[in-house]
Amino acid sequence: MEKALQVNDKLNCNTEMLMGAVEQLKNIDTHKNGLLYGVPISIKDNLGYTGHDSTCGVLCKLDQPAVMDSVVVAVLKRQGAIPFVKTNVPQGLLSYDCSNPIYGQTKNPFNLQKTCGGSSGGEGALIGGGGSILGLGTDIAGSVRIPAAFCGICGLKPTSNRISLRGASSCARGQKSVLSSIGPMARDVESLAFFMQALLCEDMFTLDPTVPPIPFNRKVYESSEPLRIGYFETDDYFQPSPSMVRAFRETKDLLEKAGHTLVPFKFPRVFNAVHDMIVKGILADEGATLLKHMEGGHIDPTLRAQIKPYRLPKFVKTFLSVILKPIFPRMSAALNSVCGVRSISELWEQHAKVEDYIHEVVADWRRLNLDVLLCPMLGPAYNFFFCGKLTSVLSNTGLFNLLNFPAGAVTVSTVTEEDEAQLKQYKGCFGDMLDKLFVKAVEGGVGLPVAVQCVSLPWQDEMCLRFMREVEQLTANNKHTRRH
Structure with missing residues (x-):
């Protein structure tokens, strides 16, 4: 808690300390068999915790403390984990910045003049800043992956409803076209996998019977078979920044050298x-x-x-x-x-279009016989006040919420002077005002983290994590070899 408060002084990433954690410690020995016995966990503001508000950064949700824990918090406690702090979010949650009229702006741990991303921005900043080792966010168009990438950590957006959303607060409940997910954020992939294993347990399936009772498949996660990896550098809607492109190409080369097969992939329309x-x-x-x-x-x-x-x-x-x-x-x-x-009737038509699109993409994926997909990940972290003006870039992450494909961000590099210089040549896919704004948003990013995105088919979350781990290990080995 002390460490989290120190990080908060610098980054303004916490909303409340959960003093229930101190009470929990008194009886912690009753959970000795829990996979997360004694592990402190940070949770995003909108996840229900008894006696505390889930503000979503809006005034109307203040002074409405949760009467019971969200399913995910209840499961964490049963696994011996200790939720100890709630973290900041943007006003209304539908933004990839992290500022609201209640708690103010959260900053980036690598550069205080930059945003930490959002909407799980407080989590990204606290973990990236060293104030938490494991946290939980929610993701509706990149809200776990963007702060993970901006803050130099890793995060997973699982298949929606793989982890129970019961007790998670929202400002747009009932929307069914683009699905939200609860997902873990941490400093390494192994922590994400371990977290998923702990959550996907009998307790969760009992507390929320609408969640498919699929336990974590360790065998898939630990497999070392060569993968057949689809890839694309741009979706032809948003052109990645020079640092995103370089990080993506370097990762693709490492995967090819490691014996995996890489196949070009293109999203339709x-x-x-x-x-x-x-x-x-x-x-x-x-x-x-x-x-x-x-x-x-x-x-x-x-x-x-x-x-x-x-x-x-x-x-x-x-x-x-x-x-x-x-x-x-x-x-x-x-x-x-x-x-x-x-x-x-137009809404139903819209839902039908989404369904058809998912099946069209799955058919393309199957035709190429892919295991996973590699693509760039939005970055580096923005200068303040650009996220609200640049929702156009969310094709990069939002597509996977639309498709309900698991997707994770893994930090692989940092912005170089050369990347920064190449920004001057950036034209974008449309050459419009939004493309020009994007350059201004990411300017001054030297030394900031850059990530790639790893994707798999629905319910194949373990395969997505397995791919993320592969990327993480190859990157680490490559850095080690370069040093020596």
């Missing part, structure tokens, strides 16, 4: 998937549910640019969308998407 499925799905109600949670308080400065279009009348958004189409097709499509859906 990404433009359409981003606008008609991800954005339109998350904002099917035009953002009304999120905005309702923000009433009675001011909008955090990091969120203003993102929220502004939600508040425009529908006819204004439609009009602007038509005018912008020939010059800025991406911005036009985005404005059209935030108009939401017009009717229940």
